[in-house]
Amino acid sequence: MLVLASSSPRRAMLLREGGYSFETIKASVSEELPEGMSPETGVRELAVRKAQAGLTHWLDQGGDIQDVIIGADTMVVLDACILGKPETQAEAEEMLQSLSGRTHVVLTGVALISGSGKLVSDVVETIVRFHQLGVDVIKAYVASGEPMDKAGAYGIQGEAGKFVESFEGSLTNVIGLPMENLSEYLRAWGIEQTNIASREVDDGLSAFKGSTRGPSTT
Numbered sequence: 001m002l003v004l005a006s007s008s009p010r011r012a013m014l015l016r017e018g019g020y021s022f023e024t025i026k027a028s029v030s031e032e033l034p035e036g037m038s039p040e041t042g043v044r045e046l047a048v049r050k051a052q053a054g055l056t057h058w059l060d061q062g063g064d065i066q067d068v069i070i071g072a073d074t075m076v077v078l079d080a081c082i083l084g085k086p087e088t089q090a091e092a093e094e095m096l097q098s099l100s101g102r103t104h105v106v107l108t109g110v111a112l113i114s115g116s117g118k119l120v121s122d123v124v125e126t127i128v129r130f131h132q133l134g135v136d137v138i139k140a141y142v143a144s145g146e147p148m149d150k151a152g153a154y155g156i157q158g159e160a161g162k163f164v165e166s167f168e169g170s171l172t173n174v175i176g177l178p179m180e181n182l183s184e185y186l187r188a189w190g191i192e193q194t195n196i197a198s199r200e201v202d203d204g205l206s207a208f209k210g211s212t213r214g215p216s217t218t
């Protein structure tokens, strides 16, 4: 049995689209990190914390120790500063302004754990370049509410796909799970896709699929 320790609908969507059958469980953890910890170490640490918390809940509610729990965390990093989820609309506007016309890194940490004592974790990096964004465009996007539950105040899979000039690396990694690497780990742990044909109705990713460059807005 596979269990996703996350309340992110995007992570569940990616895993479902990847063809996996799984349960979900909440994994509330402290997201405080020691001062000076690098983003790479921090994102891995949070993924492991979420997987461990998920495992504890799962076993408490009668899960089997052989079951595999996935935890993940996504951070946007600009000039070594971590941009998490914005707390206010003003903060979301500031984040988008700082990303405008610049290149940033999206890091996702992913951890797999089982009650039998196995643990593996990884950090995957995607480099994203934004077009220059006008103040009105930023304000309208923030007013839509879309940025508020997303690291860096944008969702590449939604309207903000238009902000992206280009990207290098995994697209699913930006949305919350590095599916290419994750499926390798799952395969190594004996978990295969059960529903290869699984696809949700157009989720906004189709414009990007099969390409490492985002669509142009020009």
Ligand SMILES: Cc1cn([C@H]2C[C@H](O)[C@@H](COP(=O)(O)OP(=O)(O)OP(=O)(O)O)O2)c(=O)[nH]c1=O
Binding pocket: 005, 006, 007, 008, 009, 010, 011, 027, 050, 072, 073, 074, 075, 076, 085, 106, 149, 150, 151, 152, 154, 155, 156, 157, 174, 175, 176
């Ligand atoms: C950059 C970016 C982030 N995101 C999302 C993915 C994550 O859900 C969120 C980053 O927050 P996280 O703290 O990684 O995850 P979460 O709180 O949403 O869910 P949980 O801890 O329960 O697993 O930002 C997008 O959906 N699209 C994007 O383009």
